Amino acid sequence: MKPVTLKQIAEQLGISVTTVSKALKDYPDVSKKTKKLVKQLAETLNYKPNSFAVTLRTKESKTIGLIIPEVVHHFFSNVIKGIIAQAEKKGYLVIILQSNESYDLEKQQIELLLSKRVDGVLISLANATGDYKHLNDLIAQEVPLVMFDKIAKIVNCSKVIINDRKAAYTATKHLIDIGCKRIAHFRGPLLPQNSIDRFLGYKQALIDHNITYDPSLVYICDCSIKSFEEGKQSANQLLKDHSDVDGIFINTDLVAIGAMTEFQRHGIKIPEDIAIVGFSNWFMSSVISPTLSTIDQPGYQMGKEAFKLLYKEMKNKKQNLPIEYKTVELETGLIERESTKKN
Incomplete structure (x- = not known):
């Protein structure tokens, strides 16, 4: 009909x-x-x-686009909940797209959202994204854009972040404070800004506490959907390369849990032999044995703040008011659990 x-x-x-x-x-x-x-x-x-006719008449579709690297991920699922909770209050529909850490797919998804005439876009960049033309083109077309978590500093738009460098410093200092002398780092890929900043925080903590930085103690993980397996592989390689390591700061909890599983398989005791700190406070970190010390990353709050920034920019655009870009920095904290409680 x-x-x-x-x-x-x-x-x-x-x-x-x-x-x-x-x-x-x-x-x-x-x-x-x-x-x-x-x-x-x-x-x-x-x-x-007729929603299309309404869009043409009002010049707004009441929809926004959300691009994230992974949907099935504890941190990003919390971000999604925060965004949707705010969007529903303002009558907005959220189109959720998953980039699978692919730059090419991310570009295609930006084009798709433009064709759908979304009123704004929220994005956490794919690990493979190193060229930002598609994002700058979006801004040039006057579509409000807000980045969160994995961001590009050189793209001129609003952002919601944590201080990854400070959080990583805190995590590494905690390992130093409990007596670790030889501390490794399982880092993320070379490209994402948050991966870079966490590595720099780790390195600075060592330097500030007179521990020599050793690049051979840094292992790169893609931190993709295979994070658990990457944690196991990196733990295995570490045992072959460095039997004297007594502490590890790991870029994400899922990689950390994979590493812990492999260490335990080899009879390595945690934290007696190796103390471990993860990142993000994934729910599994509190139920595994031993429980995992980690940096609490406020995903739900990040989602709420990202939508609030976007909504303000969309509202200003509709009223022909100037848009001022803003960066919101959320607090993190160290959660101490059994993986770092040495006797």
Whole structure:
């Protein structure tokens, strides 16, 4: 069946299309009786507004795009919840897309969202993204853009971040404070800014506490959907390369849990032989044995703040007001658990 139109409702009631439109929108210059008749008939005929026509008329689609590296991920699932909670309050629909850490797919998804005439875009960059033309093109088309978590410093837009360098410093210092002398780092890929900053925080903590930085103690993990296996592989390689390591700061909890599993398989005791600190406070970190010390990363709050920034920019655009880019930095904290509690 073809969608019911305003014209069909108007013809059945013997009134103008304009009157029908006004009645459905509760305009005060339409009588209560006419409004009631129009709304009853619209419901009977299952009338639905033409969303494309509404978009053209109001110049807003009431939809936003969200691009994240992974949907099935504890941190990003919390971010999604935070975004949707705020978006629903403002009547926005969220189109969620997963880049799978692919730059090419991320570019295609930006183009798709533009074709859908979304009012704004939220994005956490893919690990493989090193060229930002697609994002700058989006900004050039005056589509509000807010980055969160994995961001590009050189792209001029609003951002929601944590201080990854400070958090990594805190994690590494904790290992030093409990007596670790030979501390390794399982880092993320070379490209993402948060991976870079966590590595720099780790390195600075060593330097500040007179521990010689040894690049051979740094192992690169893609931190993708295979993170658990990468943790196991890196732990295995570490045991072959450096039997004297007594502490590890690991870029994400899932990599850390994979590493812990492999160490335990080899009879390595945690934390007696090797103390471990992860990152993000994934829910599994509190239920594994031993429980994992980690940096708490506020995913839900990050999602809320990202949408708030985007909403303000979309509102200013609609009102032809200037848009001021803002960076919101959220606090993190160290959660001490059994993986670093040495006797």
